[in-house]
Amino acid sequence: MQDFEHKYDVFQKALNIDDPWYVIDYELLQKEQILNIYLDFKRGAKFVCPHCGQPNASVHDIVNDDRSWRHLDFWQFKTYLHARMPRVHCDICDKIRTVHVDWSRPKAGFTWMFEAEVMQLMKEMPVAAVARKVGEHDTRLWRIFHYYVDKAMKQLDMTHVKRIAIDETSSRRGHEYVTTFVDTDSKRVLFTTEGKDASVVKEFKSFLEDRGINPENIEEVCSDMSPAFKKGVEREFPKAHITFDKFHVMKLVNEALDQVRRSEQRDEPTLKRTRYLWLKNQENLKKDQQEHILKLKDTHLKTARAYRLKLSIQDLWKKSRSLAPIYFQEWYHWAVRSQLEPMKKAAQTLKKHEKGILRWFVSKMTNGLLEGINSLVQAAKRKARGYRTTKNFISMIYATVNKLIIQVGP
Numbered sequence: 285m286q287d288f289e290h291k292y293d294v295f296q297k298a299l300n301i302d303d304p305w306y307v308i309d310y311e312l313l314q315k316e317q318i319l320n321i322y323l324d325f326k327r328g329a330k331f332v333c334p335h336c337g338q339p340n341a342s343v344h345d346i347v348n349d350d351r352s353w354r355h356l357d358f359w360q361f362k363t364y365l366h367a368r369m370p371r372v373h374c375d376i377c378d379k380i381r382t383v384h385v386d387w388s389r390p391k392a393g394f395t396w397m398f399e400a401e402v403m404q405l406m407k408e409m410p411v412a413a414v415a416r417k418v419g420e421h422d423t424r425l426w427r428i429f430h431y432y433v434d435k436a437m438k439q440l441d442m443t444h445v446k447r448i449a450i451d452e453t454s455s456r457r458g459h460e461y462v463t464t465f466v467d468t469d470s471k472r473v474l475f476t477t478e479g480k481d482a483s484v485v486k487e488f489k490s491f492l493e494d495r496g497i498n499p500e501n502i503e504e505v506c507s508d509m510s511p512a513f514k515k516g517v518e519r520e521f522p523k524a525h526i527t528f529d530k531f532h533v534m535k536l537v538n539e540a541l542d543q544v545r546r547s548e549q550r551d552e553p554t555l556k557r558t559r560y561l562w563l564k565n566q567e568n569l570k571k572d573q574q575e576h577i578l579k580l581k582d583t584h585l586k587t588a589r590a591y592r593l594k595l596s597i598q599d600l601w602k603k604s605r606s607l608a609p610i611y612f613q614e615w616y617h618w619a620v621r622s623q624l625e626p627m628k629k630a631a632q633t634l635k636k637h638e639k640g641i642l643r644w645f646v647s648k649m650t651n652g653l654l655e656g657i658n659s660l661v662q663a664a665k666r667k668a669r670g671y672r673t674t675k676n677f678i679s680m681i682y683a684t685v686n687k688l689i690i691q692v693g694p
């Protein structure tokens with residue numbers, strides 16, 4: 285035994301293998317570019333009982349089949365550790381169990397160090413690139429990824445969450461969606477799930493309950509005006525106040541304005557190639573474009589009237605909390621009498637959501653808070669490219685947005 289320890293000293297030390305384990309042999313397969321390192325344990329050694337944790341369990345027998353673990357590469361060689369596993373008998377719990385080894389998670393086919401490397405690489409590059417680089421199927425890499433991300437997510441403290449924003453993101457090919465629930469105070473993704481109907485809100489509620497969080501802790505919810513989210517929140521979080529995101533409100537008004545322009549453009553050559561001018565905020569236009577829109581905006585054109593309605597509702601959020609309801613009411617009357625059918629319809633939709641739109645003056649919540657998060661979600665999508673399942677995409681969202689600190693090791 286002394287000889288072995290000496291002969292394979294370099295592997296022994298490099299692997300950092302602890303007593304009673306030691307390197308008994310190795311083989312270098314030149315053609316396959318594989319290094320196999322064989323481990324054994326000293327006879328008479330005692331092990332920790334994997335069931336109760338007492339350190340003096342003695343070996344009962346040896347599991348016959350060789351187990352192996354992929355380890356960090358040794359230069360250009362893929363490296364595998366091999367060992368036959370002892371089963372121990374524990375006097376305390378009177379059970380026979382296969383021991384856990386120090387170099388890997390129970391039942392894992394990789395060592396801790398290999399998993400740590402994979403987690404690091406998956407943070408930095410698309411999974412397909414990692415799979416190519418390490419020469420493992422991506423399904424196995426995702427399995428590692430899920431394990432550590434789930435573990436880190438379980439450690440997120442959600443006990444103080446009061447204000448959340450709901451947002452949907454397309455997952456694949458633009459017609460599949462995931463919905464994300466974000467704590468707007470800590471800017472962390474709490475929960476992401478497939479779909480964008482009312483049931484996702486119910487799932488979020490169950491998720492909180494499973495973690496021992498009272499759903500009534502949630503006081504404020506910000507979302508777009510999707511009927512599904514509204515219905516879901518009203519049903520599952522009846523005590524929470526909803527704020528409808530002002531960017532979505534403006535989007536709706538802009539769409540109405542654009543409809544007015546499109547139908548008018550057929551008879552009005554002055555409207556050719558002006559779409560951008562009407563839809564952009566003035567401060568984002570170039571100087572000549574600004575002059576152009578200033579000239580257009582006071583004309584008799586229907587589009588100009590619709591535009592003035594847009595500018596006016598845009599000012600809503602600059603009003604004081606006490607003035608805002610009156611201002612909104614006046615705007616609504618103006619819009620419904622404007623004889624611009626699309627604007628009238630938009631105004632009616634906003635009227636139905638008045639309470640939630642005006643809630644902003646208390647909550648000050650918008651999904652604009654999510655912009656940074658959305659760009660991270662897009663980064664997650666790129667990194668998870670070819671992610672095969674939505675579960676993989678969701679896991680990548682958690683890791684990327686929450687910048688999870690992944691701790692790999694016993």
Ligand SMILES: [Zn+2]
Nearest residue numbers: 333336374377
């Ligand atoms: Zn035991």
